[in-house]
Every structure is written in C-alpha cells, then in structure tokens.
Amino acid sequence: MDVKTVNSSSARQSFSDILNDSGYGGQRIVVTRKGKAVAAVVPIEDLEAIQALEDHKDVEEARRILSDSKSEFIPWEQAKKELIKK
Template identity: 45%
Template sequence: MTKIAASDFRQQLADLGNRVSYGGERITVTRSGKPLFAVVPYEDAELLEALEDRMDLDLAKKALKRNDTVSWEKAKKELGL
C-alpha cells in the first residue's frame, strides 16, 4: 500500500483519486508518519461493508441460538426511548 503525507495528499488529490479509481491502488494517508486513513477503490469498500454485514448476521444468529435476546420494551427503557 502506498503511503503519503496528508499535506501531499491534499495537493495531489485528483491524481491520487485516479490512481485509486482506475488503477486499483490503495493509499494510506499519514501525519507525522502515523496512519490517519486509507483511500481504497470503491469495490474494496463495498466488500468491507458486505463482510461487516455478514459478521453482524453471524453474531445475531448466535445470539438467537443462545436465546440471548432482550424484549423491545426493555431495550427501549435501557436506551431511554
């Protein structure tokens, strides 16, 4: 993964956007050498979302198997709704 300083990222945004969009490159933006965020192709972000959804679904199924549920009324009360 390519690393670039935040100050350089701002100056090169259009070029870096093209490299990510059309070249599939992944870029880590840093400040003082520490990673701040990553710029990835849209397809990578979609995949990440799908993986997170799958993990959430798996956790929900496990909770249902354990009968580890809370009534809607209790949930609303705990959340102050």
C-alpha cells in the same frame, strides 16, 4: 498489492491524482500525518468487500443470538421503559 504512502500535505496538493490512482488504477494509498498513518484511499471494490465481510459477521452474530433465545434478550416493554428513562 503495493500500498502507496503519501503525507497529508502532498495528498492535499494531488488529491485528484490520488483519486484517479485509486479509483481507476486500483491503487491503495495511505495518507500519513507526522509519519503516522491516519487514513486510506482505496478502490470502491475494496470498501465493498470490507462492508460485505462486516455484514456477514453481523448476520452470523444475529444467528448466534437468535439460536439461544433466552440469552441476551429483554422484553420489549422493559427495553422501552429503560430507553425512556434516558
């Protein structure tokens, strides 16, 4: 899929069009400032896919940690004391 690039000044002036292009047209739009990419407007489906991948990664990490219960865990009472100190 092609990615459209707009500078931040143009993005401010045509924000409604950008939202329509992304939300209804599926267009991915990168916003630049001084030639550097600083943000992106993407269809909600893209964001949901990214979040699902992150969730999957988190679940896999939790499973890895839980499979070796002796590593990376400290007793609740110890954790509570350390949190209260801060």
